[in-house]
Amino acid sequence: xxxxxxxxxxxxxxxxxxxxxxxxxxxxxxxxxxxxxxxxxxxxxxxxxxxxxxxxxxxxxxxxxxxxxxxxxxxxxxxxxxxxxxxxxxxxxxxxxxxxxxxxxxxxxxxxxxxxxxxxxxxxxxxxxxxxxxxxxxxxxxxxxxxxxxxxxxxxxxxxxxxxxxxxxxxxxxxxxxxxxxxxxxxxxxxxxxxxxxxxxxxxxxxxxxxxxxxxxxxxxxxxxxxxxxxxxxxxxxxxxxxxxxxxxxxxxxxxxxxxxxxxxxxxxxxxxxxxxxx
Numbered sequence: 001x002x003x004x005x006x007x008x009x010x011x012x013x014x015x016x017x018x019x020x021x022x023x024x025x026x027x028x029x030x031x032x033x034x035x036x037x038x039x040x041x042x043x044x045x046x047x048x049x050x051x052x053x054x055x056x057x058x059x060x061x062x063x064x065x066x067x068x069x070x071x072x073x074x075x076x077x078x079x080x081x082x083x084x085x086x087x088x089x090x091x092x093x094x095x096x097x098x099x100x101x102x103x104x105x106x107x108x109x110x111x112x113x114x115x116x117x118x119x120x121x122x123x124x125x126x127x128x129x130x131x132x133x134x135x136x137x138x139x140x141x142x143x144x145x146x147x148x149x150x151x152x153x154x155x156x157x158x159x160x161x162x163x164x165x166x167x168x169x170x171x172x173x174x175x176x177x178x179x180x181x182x183x184x185x186x187x188x189x190x191x192x193x194x195x196x197x198x199x200x201x202x203x204x205x206x207x208x209x210x211x212x213x214x215x216x217x218x219x220x221x222x223x224x225x226x227x228x229x230x231x232x233x234x235x236x237x238x239x240x241x242x243x244x245x246x247x248x249x250x251x252x253x254x255x256x257x258x259x260x261x262x263x264x265x266x267x268x269x270x271x272x273x274x275x276x277x278x279x
Contacts, residue, residue: 007047009216012082013040017245018272019078019091025265027095030103033255034148035075037179037213037240042079044219045144045175049227054084057111063141064114064130068123069148069177070105071257076113077101085112121154123147124174128164131172142227144173150182153191158203164233165204172233173226174205177213179242184253200235213238246271 016039024030045065046052053059067076074094081088086100090110093099100109105117115126127145134141151157164172176196180187187193197209206229211222219238226234242256243249246268249260260268 009040009043009047012047013043014245014272016043016075016078016082018269019081019088020074021246021260021265021268021272023074023078023091023094024259026092028259029095029257030074030259031071031257032074032259033181033242033249033252033257034069034072034177034179035078036244036246036249037242038069038072038146038177039075039079040214040216040244041175041177041219041238041240042075042146044216045223046079046083048220049142049223050144051141052083052112054080054112057085061141064127064143066115066123066127066130066143066145067105067113067117068115068127068145069120069151070115070117070123071103072148073101073103073105076105077110080110080112083112086110120148120151121156123151124157124160124164127174128160128169128172131169132167134171135169140171142171142173144175146175146177148182149176149178149180149187149193149196150190152176152193152196153182161200161203161205161233168231169233170230173229174200174233174235175226176235176237177240178237179240181242181251181253181256183256186253197235197237200237205233205235207235207237209237211236211238213240214244 020035024032051063094101095103107116123145127143131143197207200207212218222236249255
């Protein structure tokens with residue numbers, strides 16, 4: 001693959017953030033904020049833990065990554081491109097009619113996308129079904145589901161959480177991107193979900209909470225723990241910043257699903273270039 005375990009994560013994530021901002025700016029549509037908050041977590045997962053082969057996306061031995069917060073495809077497509085699933089140049093077709101890179105996940109488009117998504121709350125159920133099927137076939141592959149914190153408002157999430165614990169489904173790993181914003185407001189104003197960690201524990205999950213979702217070492221440590229859990233599903237709750245990496249986007253509900261203006265795009269790319277220069 002293009003990126004590997006030896007990849008410089010700082011350089012990779014700065015490059016990915018530039019891809020994300022450019023894709024949404026060019027398309028004049030898309031979800032920047034949640035893509036920027038999740039990209040550090042996803043990068044550590046793909047380079048350090050997830051078993052996958054870009055040259056054989058259907059490889060039976062692969063782990064499955066389920067992007068339940070399926071509007072954050074800019075992060076997913078950017079990472080898949082950097083991993084070698086398709087040419088980086090194809091990122092310029094994001095949200096274009098007739099292209100593969102649609103605004104919400106579509107199974108198999110491109111290879112490496114393991115689920116279709118749009119309405120929130122379905123990913124954990126989908127991942128549970130895949131992992132149960134694997135267990136029936138004696139397979140040890142992991143299924144990793146990335147969810148947003150606003151997504152925790154959905155009842156289907158808790159049905160899946162209850163079923164996964166009841167069936168003692170180890171190898172199912174839920175990652176929650178706790179950036180504190182959903183759609184156009186803060187989660188605390190829309191629906192209070194805390195104490196989120198205690199709720200998952202009460203449902204029977206092994207949980208690690210309060211992990212800095214922008215600290216590569218902390219992310220790696222938490223994922224190593226999650227991959228080691230046996231006898232029950234595992235959940236990691238990451239504290240993140242929506243729009244991470246661009247000053248005026250950070251913790252700003254206005255950049256949940258809005259593209260930057262020409263002036264904002266120029267400023268964002270300048271800030272990301274400065275970060276690259278400080279490497």
